[in-house]
Amino acid sequence: MPSARRDNVIEVRGLTKRFGDKTVVDNVDLQVGRGEIVGFLGPNGSGKTTTIRLICGLLRPDEGEGTALGFDIRSQSAEIKARTGYMTQRFSFYEDLTIRENLDFVARLYDLRPRRRVVDETLARLGLTDRRNQLAGTLSGGWKQRLALAACVMHQPELLLLDEPTAGVDPKARREFWDEIHALADEGLTVLVSTHYMDEAERCHRIVYIAYGTVVARGSVAEVVAGSGLKTWIVHGDGSGRLMKELRGLPSVEQVAPFGTDIHVVGEDAAALESCVGAIAKERGLKAEPGETSLEDVFIRLMTDAQARER
Numbered sequence: 001m002p003s004a005r006r007d008n009v010i011e012v013r014g015l016t017k018r019f020g021d022k023t024v025v026d027n028v029d030l031q032v033g034r035g036e037i038v039g040f041l042g043p044n045g046s047g048k049t050t051t052i053r054l055i056c057g058l059l060r061p062d063e064g065e066g067t068a069l070g071f072d073i074r075s076q077s078a079e080i081k082a083r084t085g086y087m088t089q090r091f092s093f094y095e096d097l098t099i100r101e102n103l104d105f106v107a108r109l110y111d112l113r114p115r116r117r118v119v120d121e122t123l124a125r126l127g128l129t130d131r132r133n134q135l136a137g138t139l140s141g142g143w144k145q146r147l148a149l150a151a152c153v154m155h156q157p158e159l160l161l162l163d164e165p166t167a168g169v170d171p172k173a174r175r176e177f178w179d180e181i182h183a184l185a186d187e188g189l190t191v192l193v194s195t196h197y198m199d200e201a202e203r204c205h206r207i208v209y210i211a212y213g214t215v216v217a218r219g220s221v222a223e224v225v226a227g228s229g230l231k232t233w234i235v236h237g238d239g240s241g242r243l244m245k246e247l248r249g250l251p252s253v254e255q256v257a258p259f260g261t262d263i264h265v266v267g268e269d270a271a272a273l274e275s276c277v278g279a280i281a282k283e284r285g286l287k288a289e290p291g292e293t294s295l296e297d298v299f300i301r302l303m304t305d306a307q308a309r310e311r
């Protein structure tokens with residue numbers, strides 16, 4: 001993690017936003033330090049995009065206050081926008097323009113000077129120089145993502161807000177995208193990124209999980225997993241899948257999920273899990289042992305709890 005992370009680039013408290021009679025962001029506090037990469041997770045419709053828009057001043061909160069880059073989110077949105085790169089879920093380019101022409105267009109919009117140099121430096125910074133003359137419409141998903149990122153960072157923002165930036169992109173392109181994000185954070189850029197991917201959550205310095213507009217967990221991945229109190233047992237071997245139904249019916253078992261020929265059995269009471277899972281596995285001649293609780297297991301628990309509270 002970068003060492004120069006003392007001041008908070010995002011510092012908001014009590015953010016609340018209603019659309020009609022529906023509260024979609026409910027009393028959210030969020031702090032993100034300089035150079036930090038914070039992952040924003042939660043089910044569809046939980047309020048991630050709305051929170052991001054509140055932070056950069058695109059939407060006004062009904063309640064709450066705070067600053068982004070030291071500017072008031074309620075009254076200084078122009079200052080925030082000028083220093084922020086915001087990659088929306090549906091970014092778009094001119095498909096019949098080349099990469100270079102698209103970036104040149106963005107540079108004109110922001111009145112960046114000297115334009116030619118700014119565009120050339122951005123192409124080089126994002127590894128796009130060799131493809132600069134390729135039409136944007138012919139790029140694969142991964143290269144389109146990279147072009148979108150280039151367009152977002154060309155004006156040298158201090159804060160990057162990424163809203164599901166890698167949806168639908170293959171794993172190799174996603175990995176390369178994340179290498180870029182870490183390189184930018186190492187240069188001092190602060191990143192808040194929403195995602196549904198567990199592997200991406202694990203690449204963040206810290207994660208914040210939101211459900212029904214409320215933050216229900218936050219911390220490093222290890223802290224969030226430990227904070228859930230969940231324990232996992234793994235049953236190995238052919239035929240383990242046939243135990244799923246039986247295990248799901250046990251009072252100490254909260255989740256059962258297949259992973260190849262293994263099954264993961266999750267619950268809160270380690271001793272109860274050990275005795276019931278161990279006994280059933282032994283009966284069938286299968287091996288059972290304690291395993292690591294995954295972030296996915298924790299998120300399912302958080303989502304289920306939030307749904308129950310909502311009802």
Ligand SMILES: Nc1ncnc2c1ncn2[C@@H]1O[C@H](COP(=O)(O)OP(=O)(O)OP(=O)(O)O)[C@@H](O)[C@H]1O
Nearest residue numbers: 019020024042043044045046047048049050051164
């Ligand atoms: N302008 C709007 N008017 C009315 N309702 C809205 C508006 N924008 C968002 N919503 C609603 O607010 C809720 C939160 O939406 P939001 O897009 O912030 O969630 P999200 O967590 O980003 O979801 P996803 O993961 O699907 O992108 C949803 O129920 C959505 O339908």
